[in-house]
Amino acid sequence: DAEITQSPRHKITETGRQVTLACHQTWNHNNMFWYRQDLGHGLRLIHYSYGVQDTNKGEVSDGYSVSRSNTEDLPLTLESAASSQTSVYFCASSEGVLSTDTQYFGPGTRLTVL
Amino acid sequence: GQNIDQPTEMTATEGAIVQINCTYQTSGFNGLFWYQQHAGEAPTFLSYNVLDGLEEKGRFSSFLSRSKGYSYLLLKELQMKDSASYLCAVRDPTGGSYIPTFGRGTSLIVHP
Numbered sequence: 001d002a003e004i005t006q007s008p009r010h011k012i013t014e015t016g017r018q019v020t021l022a023c024h025q026t027w028n029h030n031n032m033f034w035y036r037q038d039l040g041h042g043l044r045l046i047h048y049s050y051g052v053q054d055t056n057k058g059e060v061s062d063g064y065s066v067s068r069s070n071t072e073d074l075p076l077t078l079e080s081a082a083s084s085q086t087s088v089y090f091c092a093s094s095e096g097v098l099s100t101d102t103q104y105f106g107p108g109t110r111l112t113v114l
Numbered sequence: 115g116q117n118i119d120q121p122t123e124m125t126a127t128e129g130a131i132v133q134i135n136c137t138y139q140t141s142g143f144n145g146l147f148w149y150q151q152h153a154g155e156a157p158t159f160l161s162y163n164v165l166d167g168l169e170e171k172g173r174f175s176s177f178l179s180r181s182k183g184y185s186y187l188l189l190k191e192l193q194m195k196d197s198a199s200y201l202c203a204v205r206d207p208t209g210g211s212y213i214p215t216f217g218r219g220t221s222l223i224v225h226p
Contacts, residue, residue, distance in 0.1 A: 033213065042201065042218035043157070058213075090156060102147065103214075105156035 002027040006091050006106040014114055019078040021109050023091030031094045032074040033103065034058075034066060036087040043090065049074055081113045116140045118217035120202050125223045126192055134187045134220045136202035147214055148176050148187045149201040157201055160187070189222075197224045 004025040013019050023032065034046040045058030047066040055066050063085060065077045078085055088110050092103040117139040126132040136146070145164040149157040163169055163178035163185060175188040189196055199221050203214035 035216075040218065043203075043216040045213060045215075048213060102159040102162065103157075105158070107156050108154075 004091060004093055004104055004106040006089075006109050008109060009107065010110050012112045012114065013081050015081060015083060017081050019081050019111065021076045021078075021089055021091075021111070023074050023076065023106060024072055025091075025093040025104075025106075026072065027093055027095070027104065028071060029093035029095050029104075030071070031096065031101075032068070033092040033094075034064070034074065034076045035090045035092065036060065036085075037090060037108075038087050046076065046089075047074075078111075081111075083113050085111065086113045087111060116204065116206055116215045118202060118204055118215060120200075120217045120220045122218070123221045123223070125225060128192055128194060128224055128226050130192050131188065131190050132192060132222065134189070134200050134222065136185045136187075136217060138183050138185075138202075138204045138217075140183075140204055140206040140215075141208035142206045143180060143204065144207045144212065145205040145214070146176075146178055146185050147203040147205070148185075149203065151199045151201060151219070153198070160200075192224050194224050194226070197222060 007022045030051045033048040035043040037043050044060045049055050049068040088108050090108050091106040094101045094103045119137045148160040151157040161176040168177045173190045178185045199219040201219045202217040205214045
């Protein structure tokens, strides 16, 4: 069965370190997204990609970067982790962006920055 | 800009009916989604509305009024497993993006 996975599921790091969160989908979807979820804020879009070599900034992109070298993967990098980036991170994918195209979410990564 | 409002928390009794409201103010509109998210898990798709009216799927129904910027999710015959957060998300194509924007979610607690 097709799925979307994230790794690691839990990560503790220190302020200033570079951290990369992995996202892998086997749906063969063109579109992939990264969100963070914090109490009181809901899901906020960080970056997204409509296909290989395409990346775009979302609502809260400062301090984050992504790259899309193949269809299956969209790794999220925190260049220099900050305590404000402690959050739960969800990756999602969708086939297209029109009509009823829904997003399928990964299980999430809980990141703690000390 | 976009503004999506949902109640923060609701409680209901097992076997009852509950209605979770979502109001939105957006420049444009191209669909409204409802997702369910259990604690510590990923959001999962429940329903999609793009035209006015009611969409029914088993115990869950979703209603949309575009003129009022209003939707609700109706859960019937509540079960304990329905305790979860319910996320409303609106797609606004203004500016060229078709990515839905999420509300803050409504935490539903179902008690015996």
